[in-house]
Amino acid sequence: MAEITFYTNPMSRGQIVRWMLEEVGEPYDLVPLDYGTGMKASDYLAINPMGKVPAIVHAGKTITEAAAICAYLADAFPAAHLAPPIDRRADYYRWLFFAAGPVEAAVTNKALGFIIPEGRERMAGYGTFDHTIDALESAVSGPGWICSDQFTAADVYVGAQIDWGLQFGTIPNRPSFDAYAVRLRDRPGYQRQRELDNALIAKMQRNSQ
Template identity: 75%
Template sequence: MSDTLTLYTNPMSRGQIARWMLEEVGAPYDAVLLDYATTMKAPDYLAINPMGKVPAIVHNGTIVTECAAICAYLADAFPAANLAPPTTARGAYYRWLFFAAGPVEAAITNTAMGFVLPEGRDRSAGYGSLDAVLDTLEQAVSGTTWICGTQFTAADVYVGSQVDWGLAFGTMPARPAFTAYAQRLRARPAYQRQKDIDGTLIAAMQKQG
């Protein structure tokens, strides 16, 4: 029996990350486009993700939400794509996946929303400070081609999306290491396919008003 793989997404969302990962995997998939105000909050989708948010995937009946989890799951579910290191060499892989999902996401979001930590309370926040997060992320993408060295992995899809979006929206400074990393990511055929697909969908949605 062949795999069934469905992506639930909106092109103007983090669903772009999941689609990029799916394009890297190369397995056929169906995409269901959801609207923020209606279908994302409908009972049939809430049964998949009670948060009423995208993306989500359903693979042979298995539901996975959260972008970092989707990336890691797909890398394991489709090993032929070679998007995860051997299990004995996954230290950097797990480290930076979770770093991007935790400290990077929190620090960037809080800063963009104007949240300011009270003086002396850095230790109470998991990310410490935005500067500490950015300095650490810069080290992670410096000195090697990819997060795990010479092998492109699912961690690059997730971490790379954070960097790519941060540069595009101005929420991350254009440090040389970040821009060089983003340029390498943007050269990948799967990245370009995802941008073409979601870009076309966004243009159609905007045309409809």
Template identity: 75%
Template sequence: MAADITFYTNPMSRGQIARWMLEEVGQPYEMIILDYGPAMKAADYLAINPMGKVPAIVHKGKVVTEAAAICAYLADAFPNAGLAPPLAERADYYRWMFFAAGPVEAAVSNKALGLSVPEGRERTIGYGSFDHMINALEQAVSGEQWICGDQFTAADVYAGSQVDWGLTFGTMPSRPAFEAYAARLRERPAYKRQKELDNALIAQMQRPA
């Protein structure tokens, strides 16, 4: 089957999130790997993503960038995969996907860079404080299954990637709710395929010439 999706990525990037979503969707895709040198800043790729970053997808001529947007787009583009709740039941889906893309991403990145919000200035930044963000995220994933109850969705791919990476790299505290949620995520066949594919590419890229 010919691929309608072109996937631009680097295995050592947030492209892992988009690949996991692609594997969940189960549609064929063409992969183009870009290095962190000239390839991402070349004119032909900047025409796709002016930020010169990965991931990006092109689906039937439509460009989507930003990992959270790619997850949401693919869930809607391929509804048979069942990765988005019915429209009337999307409150938690939107709430926590956007929370992960905004406050979680910002708070974790700032902490990793050694940046902190000055005392008394918490209201000037979207996540307030790292601890407030972590407590809220814990609430989102404390159920027995998924963010939207019994249905695994694109919100779990995106927010779940944040939790999975946070535990793996020590950028989030280990809490029972996070560990249990990550364990469920890691059992998904699409997650395992993504890790196998990207880890193989990473090993190949790191192999001496």
């Protein structure tokens, strides 16, 4: 039995954690859940009272929220080199949590058609969608990764936001975003995640018919 149990649905943010797990390279037990009875069952609500995926249980400890799971796994498995040394973590923490906070909120609000009233931007935390996207672009405008030449958990989380956003049109196409996404898609861990989750999507769809 693997040390890590991974609760997910392949049509969810669980794809982020699956990618992170593939980058880590440690074995894990997969528990796919549907959006109806699976995520709302009492045994899963004991793991995540929100009734949402993803979640992992590692060595008896439960971690939820995709950004937190990515950061946790990077620390729990240092041999994978998915977190920079402590004295080089400024950009790592900054952009990991920027994506989990302002980017997530700005993109979601725009997709739902929520417009912040003029003059009330400070109450929203992220200000405006355009300012948030401009700031995000500055994090990935270089030729490498968020932490210079080291690929980290921040690239998994930030990269997933950008990759999905480009595919679904919730983040605008810009040369920096497009180039960053190409680098991400070349990674074997990304490619394994896509293959595994696409196969799981097909299996769950067949089983639901």
